[in-house]
Amino acid sequence: MAVPALEVLSEKRCFGGVQGFYRYESSACGGPMRFGVFRPERSGRVPALLFLAGLTCTEETFAIKAGAQRVAAELGLALVTPDTSPRETGIEGATGDWEFGEGAGFWLDATQAPYAGRFGMESVVVRELPMLLDAHFGIDVARLGISGHSMGGHGALTLALRHPQRFRSLSAFAPIVAPMQVPWGQKAFPRYLGNDETAWRGHDATALMADGHGFDGPILIDQGADDAFLAEQLRPELFQAACDAANQPLLLRQHAGYDHSYWFIQSFIEDHLRHHARVLSP
Amino acid sequence: MAVPALEVLSEKRCFGGVQGFYRYESSACGGPMRFGVFRPERSGRVPALLFLAGLTCTEETFAIKAGAQRVAAELGLALVTPDTSPRETGIEGATGDWEFGEGAGFWLDATQAPYAGRFGMESVVVRELPMLLDAHFGIDVARLGISGHSMGGHGALTLALRHPQRFRSLSAFAPIVAPMQVPWGQKAFPRYLGNDETAWRGHDATALMADGHGFDGPILIDQGADDAFLAEQLRPELFQAACDAANQPLLLRQHAGYDHSYWFIQSFIEDHLRHHARVLSP
Numbered sequence: 001m002a003v004p005a006l007e008v009l010s011e012k013r014c015f016g017g018v019q020g021f022y023r024y025e026s027s028a029c030g031g032p033m034r035f036g037v038f039r040p041e042r043s044g045r046v047p048a049l050l051f052l053a054g055l056t057c058t059e060e061t062f063a064i065k066a067g068a069q070r071v072a073a074e075l076g077l078a079l080v081t082p083d084t085s086p087r088e089t090g091i092e093g094a095t096g097d098w099e100f101g102e103g104a105g106f107w108l109d110a111t112q113a114p115y116a117g118r119f120g121m122e123s124v125v126v127r128e129l130p131m132l133l134d135a136h137f138g139i140d141v142a143r144l145g146i147s148g149h150s151m152g153g154h155g156a157l158t159l160a161l162r163h164p165q166r167f168r169s170l171s172a173f174a175p176i177v178a179p180m181q182v183p184w185g186q187k188a189f190p191r192y193l194g195n196d197e198t199a200w201r202g203h204d205a206t207a208l209m210a211d212g213h214g215f216d217g218p219i220l221i222d223q224g225a226d227d228a229f230l231a232e233q234l235r236p237e238l239f240q241a242a243c244d245a246a247n248q249p250l251l252l253r254q255h256a257g258y259d260h261s262y263w264f265i266q267s268f269i270e271d272h273l274r275h276h277a278r279v280l281s282p
Numbered sequence: 283m284a285v286p287a288l289e290v291l292s293e294k295r296c297f298g299g300v301q302g303f304y305r306y307e308s309s310a311c312g313g314p315m316r317f318g319v320f321r322p323e324r325s326g327r328v329p330a331l332l333f334l335a336g337l338t339c340t341e342e343t344f345a346i347k348a349g350a351q352r353v354a355a356e357l358g359l360a361l362v363t364p365d366t367s368p369r370e371t372g373i374e375g376a377t378g379d380w381e382f383g384e385g386a387g388f389w390l391d392a393t394q395a396p397y398a399g400r401f402g403m404e405s406v407v408v409r410e411l412p413m414l415l416d417a418h419f420g421i422d423v424a425r426l427g428i429s430g431h432s433m434g435g436h437g438a439l440t441l442a443l444r445h446p447q448r449f450r451s452l453s454a455f456a457p458i459v460a461p462m463q464v465p466w467g468q469k470a471f472p473r474y475l476g477n478d479e480t481a482w483r484g485h486d487a488t489a490l491m492a493d494g495h496g497f498d499g500p501i502l503i504d505q506g507a508d509d510a511f512l513a514e515q516l517r518p519e520l521f522q523a524a525c526d527a528a529n530q531p532l533l534l535r536q537h538a539g540y541d542h543s544y545w546f547i548q549s550f551i552e553d554h555l556r557h558h559a560r561v562l563s564p
Contacts, residue, residue: 012541012543012545012546013506013508013537013539013540013541013545013546013549014545014546014548014549015548015549016549019545064346064347064544065346065347067349067352067548069548069549070349070548070549070552224295226295255295257295258295259294259295261294262346263294263295263296263301264294264295264296266296266297266349266351266352267295267296267297267298267352270352
């Protein structure tokens with residue numbers, strides 16, 4: 001498969017490297033897809049951390065709000081931030097609801113009309129972006145880590161468990177760990193994946209862990225104890241139990257006083273970057 | 283004068299402290315004024331750095347984009363970010379132009395109708411905010427530093443030179459150092475201050491320095507060498523010459539490849555915070 005052409009939207013000097021935003025024609029989404037890359041100033045190929053954002057967010061959110069470039073520059077780690085869905089799809093029902101559709105791609109390839117062939121964020125992350133990162137950014141795609149926030153934490157966990165050869169390090173902030181059991185997932189999964197819940201299990205981190213899909217390495221999860229979505233939508237204790245049952249190493253940290261925002265993420269992002277760098281560039 | 287009442291818009295835990303946004307009724311602006319405060323987790327009174335933002339920016343811009351809270355928490359330094367003007371003034375001519383009016387208060391007290399009594403950002407910074415910081419935030423207002431970006435760099439330089447008892451440390455990013463000599467100032471000053479250029483000199487950092495208003499301490503200025511506004515609007519060499527003539531210590535650093543954005547600011551904010559902390563909490 002040919003590497004897609006790259007359109008540069010902007011490139012700015014930052015911490016000695018370059019923070020850029022880009023667009024390409026995604027086969028998986030049948031249209032344009034945007035993403036950001038922070039490339040540290042290093043000679044040779046560098047490893048990269050992919051960070052998947054949450055509901056309503058874009059390729060800019062983590063890049064602007066997380067304050068991650070400083071440590072990434074120090075560690076020689078690239079940061080890659082895809083948009084959370086295709087945009088301006090023209091699909092009826094794909095806009096106007098912050099929990100579903102545009103801005104809420106749930107990091108899977110939809111199988112149901114009219115979303116199949118248009119909402120293909122799993123293929124964007126595991127297939128299309130690595131081709132672009134290898135060809136255009138000098139990134140060593142044999143050294144990719146993945147992390148994310150909320151819906152993006154769900155994405156990081158499920159994609160790492162589904163594609164153990166693709167990602168070598170894994171973490172998440174306030175992830176949706178059991179979408180089948182919470183309202184956000186119960187709303188999105190039928191529309192993207194249909195009503196057969198056996199298909200949902202392949203995109204539920206807790207179910208994947210229970211079904212034998214472990215991760216070869218420790219998983220780091222940070223959770224704000226004052227997160228308004230904690231009890232109803234996030235429920236990290238469900239994933240903790242599944243990891244315990246599977247003997248999967250998991251470090252789940254609860255932080256008193258912190259909520260679901262990027263004020264929380266920026267407070268702990270350095271620990272995540274170092275967690276990934278220990279594996280990606282030891 | 284009574285301390286204005288404080289309305290809390292939001293407060294979030296960040297790096298162990300609290301990032302909040304607030305509103306009060308400003309006498310100087312005849313209406314509501316917004317500002318942000320990052321208060322580090324420290325017992326007792328803490329010093330504060332006021333950061334004045336540039337054209338089009340708000341009280342959120344620096345707080346979200348500069349990545350300053352981490353080092354401020356380490357240093358025990360509060361960060362205070364006023365909005366750049368009153369909003370929704372209803373004044374004809376005060377909206378629709380990004381270089382003048384709302385979002386472009388130029389950190390002075392207007393003397394000309396219809397702006398007099400409504401655009402009073404100098405009084406907000408030097409009189410109203412210190413009362414609020416002292417009364418509501420546990421900030422030691424005898425230990426205030428000031429910095430800013432672009433129009434806010436102009437504000438930091440001119441307010442520190444005009445009020446040497448108020449601010450004990452001073453820095454700027456890509457400041458407008460000679461507004462009388464550049465288009466941005468030549469557009470705003472007549473409308474806010476009238477056509478008598480002698481009034482303008484009191485709000486022009488280069489003229490203030492030439493007129494004997496020095497600062498008791500070193501001034502740090504960072505400037506991106508690839509800043510699109512450098513040659514026409516910023517012209518740091520004019521301030522450098524005035525400082526040299528007045529024997530004012532100035533460290534003006536030019537950074538190859540950096541532009542006018544917060545990608546630039548975040549890359550060097552740590553140096554500025556440490557510059558201020560050396561004076562404010564030695």
